[in-house]
Amino acid sequence: MSISPPHSLCPLSLRDAAGGNRPDAHAAGKSRIDDDSPAIRAGSQTKGHVLFVSRQRIVGKTNGSSAYLLDLATAARRAGFTPHLLQPSPNIMGRWPFMRLRPEMAAFETHAIRGVIRYRRWVVSRDPGVFIDAALAIACRIARRAGLRGVWSTDRPRPYSIAAAWQDKDRTYLQRAADHADIVIADYAFQAEAFMHFVNRPSAIVMHDLFHRRDAQPDVTDSVAKLGKDDEIALLAKADAVIAIQSSEAHFILDNVPGSSAILAPMAVNTVSDVQPGKNGRLLFVGSNTAPNVVGLEWFFRDVWPLVKAHSPSATLDIAGTVNAGFAETAPAGVGFLGLVDDLTSLYTDAAIVISPLTFGSGLKIKLVEAMANGKAVVATGVTLQGVEAECDGAVIRADTGVQFAEAIVTLLDDDHRRIALARAALCAAKTHFSAPACHAEFIAWLESSRPTCSIEPGITE
Known part of the structure; x- marks a missing residue:
């Protein structure tokens, strides 16, 4: 074994207080x-x-x-x-x-x-x-x-x-x-x-x-x-x-x-092989219980959802994740709080449109990238797109007012070809910009x- 300078460590074991390693205790994988x-x-x-x-x-x-x-x-x-x-x-x-x-x-x-x-x-x-x-x-x-x-x-x-x-x-x-x-x-x-x-x-x-x-x-x-x-x-x-x-x-x-x-x-992200058009009329939001998600959904319920329902009465919105804990009141008509969902595969498959109506926040909105990787048509605010505007150009519809957001949703619900084309652009962008080699x-x-x-x-x- 070669010896390194004092400032550079060799990979050695970290012993517990008794002086030895405890056995692995994780039932699946090496983590303990x-x-x-x-x-x-x-x-x-x-x-x-x-x-x-x-x-x-x-x-x-x-x-x-x-x-x-x-x-x-x-x-x-x-x-x-x-x-x-x-x-x-x-x-x-x-x-x-x-x-x-x-x-x-x-x-x-x-x-x-x-x-x-x-x-x-x-x-x-x-x-x-x-x-x-x-x-x-x-x-x-x-x-x-x-x-x-x-x-x-x-x-x-x-x-x-x-x-x-x-x-x-x-x-x-x-x-x-x-x-x-x-x-x-x-x-x-x-x-x-x-x-x-x-x-x-x-x-x-x-x-x-x-x-x-x-x-x-x-x-x-x-x-x-x-x-x-x-x-x-x-x-x-x-x-x-x-x-x-x-x-x-x-x-x-x-x-x-x-x-x-x-x-x-x-x-x-890992990408699907092809676009997933979803079932017409079904929308999806995925998010945890954080202020940006809660406030964004409150804005959506108040300024966007009534306009969507007026045009498409059968439209529904599934909300997955712990964000439901931020809402004490009953969900608006057509909206379902699902709570934490272990496997989102079927929800992404069935959704016609994924929404991200955030009005403040920073960082990369990971659920945006996840939706694109699942080959979905996405409508999002400019806040959601912060830092990835170039990567998402032409692949995500940006809408910053209630009317714009509702019009984008309604247009995609009414036009299957446009919705599929947007989903294909999103999937292509995810494969190009958010693959493991590109990101890491x-x-x-x-x-x-x-x-x-x-x-x-x-x-x-x-």
């Missing part, structure tokens, strides 16, 4: 999870161990930010690196004491979370307060659906864990991995503090979006933390590189964070330039 013992294990040839530090609740590709992080981890693995996920805060559980990990979490070789216990794919919080909060949340939801109102029934989610202040126990947990990660990637700028524990390790931040741009609508209470421009730049500047999901935000890094490299890495090239090049300068034979451990 411990509550107390972060571990990076050797035993196979790797170009380097890539440690992702995250404080978001990740169970699989259930929302845009989780899907994007898993996309990057998968890209690293395919390029010959070994990705690991370390979550130093038990606050990722939020107010729900259980979560079930989906098979795609096997993209990570290891997965460690502080303050939980595990049974197969189930993760359970050790904090009794989380169970109490969950019970109260369910009681309040039942009360609101029964028509009861009052301060006591107001929804009170736990603080946004991604931006929460770091605790000493978080730092101690992270420190145990400090000597054995080759490359460190922080999930969101709020995790930049982690870099102080990984001196002289190449570092990057997965930006996801620009938080200071979320203040565009001051009357809206966003589901995430507020962050001023100067503070955000200061956090981003702590990394050697910043991974941007779309071009306008990569340019922001180039213009405002000169000490950090800008890596453009859009979300990669800069990210993989950065990993290659940051890899350790030593070699290790398979099976060698510390």
